[in-house]
Amino acid sequence: MRKFLVLLLVLPLFGVDKLILKKPPESLSKYYPPKSKRFEWIGNMFEMATSITGIFVNINEGRWDRAKEWAERLSKTYERTSKMVPEWKKFFKLELARNVVREVERKNVKGVVRAVKKLGKTCQRCHSQNLLSVKLLYHFPSYENIKVEDPVDFSEVKFHKYMEKLAKDFKTIRVFLVEREYKKLSKKTQEFVERFKGLKQTCQKCHNSDEEVAPFVGKSFEKALNNLLTLVKNKEFKKVPMALMISASYCSKCHNVHQIPAIVREAFSR
Numbered sequence: 001m002r003k004f005l006v007l008l009l010v011l012p013l014f015g016v017d018k019l020i021l022k023k024p025p026e027s028l029s030k031y032y033p034p035k036s037k038r039f040e041w042i043g044n045m046f047e048m049a050t051s052i053t054g055i056f057v058n059i060n061e062g063r064w065d066r067a068k069e070w071a072e073r074l075s076k077t078y079e080r081t082s083k084m085v086p087e088w089k090k091f092f093k094l095e096l097a098r099n100v101v102r103e104v105e106r107k108n109v110k111g112v113v114r115a116v117k118k119l120g121k122t123c124q125r126c127h128s129q130n131l132l133s134v135k136l137l138y139h140f141p142s143y144e145n146i147k148v149e150d151p152v153d154f155s156e157v158k159f160h161k162y163m164e165k166l167a168k169d170f171k172t173i174r175v176f177l178v179e180r181e182y183k184k185l186s187k188k189t190q191e192f193v194e195r196f197k198g199l200k201q202t203c204q205k206c207h208n209s210d211e212e213v214a215p216f217v218g219k220s221f222e223k224a225l226n227n228l229l230t231l232v233k234n235k236e237f238k239k240v241p242m243a244l245m246i247s248a249s250y251c252s253k254c255h256n257v258h259q260i261p262a263i264v265r266e267a268f269s270r
């Protein structure tokens with residue numbers, strides 16, 4: 001048996017040349033929090049993937065009766081799933097799932113492989129158009145309701161507004177550097193550092209421990225920001241650009257993990 005081939009077939013995305021990010025249909029939301037805590041859609045997905053494995057594990061061991069049970073399970077789940085999201089009905093080819101059952105009944109190994117492969121194309125067609133956006137929309141938290149208390153002016157602002165403030169501070173510091181406005185630069189740097197450190201209050205909305213967030217806001221983060229402050233205090237302005245870049249690397253680290261899913265979520269939430 002060509003086990004390797006079969007393993008590739010059950011990967012949800014493999015060798016596609018196009019990935020699309022499109023807002024998933026509203027009717028899918030029934031199967032995800034907050035409307036449902038049971039994740040019915042993804043449950044069916046795993047059931048189908050498991051069934052395909054079940055078919056081949058049993059064929060390998062010569063247990064065609066069990067292979068048939070798995071094939072029927074696959075076909076039934078596929079059919080049930082096809083009715084869950086009306087907008088996605090066109091992705092399902094019920095005949096191809098029934099064909100897998102028929103080939104198993106005929107105990108035709110090559111035929112089964114071919115039939116599963118054909119069915120797998122229908123899985124993949126939908127995955128290439130919908131899997132990424134569904135993952136981003138339903139498996140990542142939203143930042144929209146997170147409020148941040150600004151330690152500089154004591155206002156309470158939304159998360160993305162706070163980001164804009166941080167970015168503005170950062171750019172303003174660079175302007176003052178170019179203009180050699182060192183007094184203003186000192187004040188702005190202090191505000192920037194205070195704001196950046198203040199961002200730590202948001203981490204606990206989603207993370208449970210300091211340990212978990214330490215890679216981005218732990219000791220090295222504190223050290224980088226304190227170093228920036230010290231340079232400004234000691235008027236070592238030539239070294240400030242480098243220290244600024246190092247501080248900003250903590251923006252990028254955090255963005256690499258959090259910002260991409262947030263951008264997609266936000267785009268779809270309007």
Ligand code: HEC
Pocket residue numbers: 010012041042045046048049052078088091092119120122123124126127130131134135138139
């Ligand atoms: C109409 C669209 C559609 C079809 C058809 C479809 N899927 Fe999916 N599948 C999805 C979406 C959307 C997700 C992402 C769900 C999520 O992460 O909550 C997914 C996720 C999965 C996953 C989980 C991937 C992961 O990394 O979490 C597996 C496994 C899977 N599908 C298997 C299959 C198999 C096998 C078939 C065909 C027999 C199939 N799917 C057919 C839309 C589809």
Ligand code: HEC
Pocket residue numbers: 140141142143146199200202203204205206207212213214215216217254257258
């Ligand atoms: C709205 C929710 C949310 C907020 C707020 C948030 N994070 Fe995260 N963070 C996540 C999610 C989701 C992941 C992906 C891993 C996971 O699911 O736990 C993650 C992953 C991480 C990781 C990678 C390590 C890991 O646990 O997987 C680090 C480090 C991290 N976050 C640091 C931070 C820091 C520092 C802050 C505050 C400045 C922060 N996070 C604020 C949701 C959040």
Ligand code: HEC
Pocket residue numbers: 143144159160161163164166167170196199216248250251252254255258259262263266
């Ligand atoms: C929690 C980790 C985290 C850290 C640290 C962080 N950001 Fe962000 N940033 C995010 C997330 C998440 C978004 C997307 C927010 C959204 O779309 O609502 C974002 C978005 C932004 C945006 C786009 C603004 C918008 O309207 O969405 C800018 C600009 C920005 N960040 C600047 C910065 C700067 C500058 C720093 C460092 C001084 C920084 N960020 C540090 C997580 C972080």
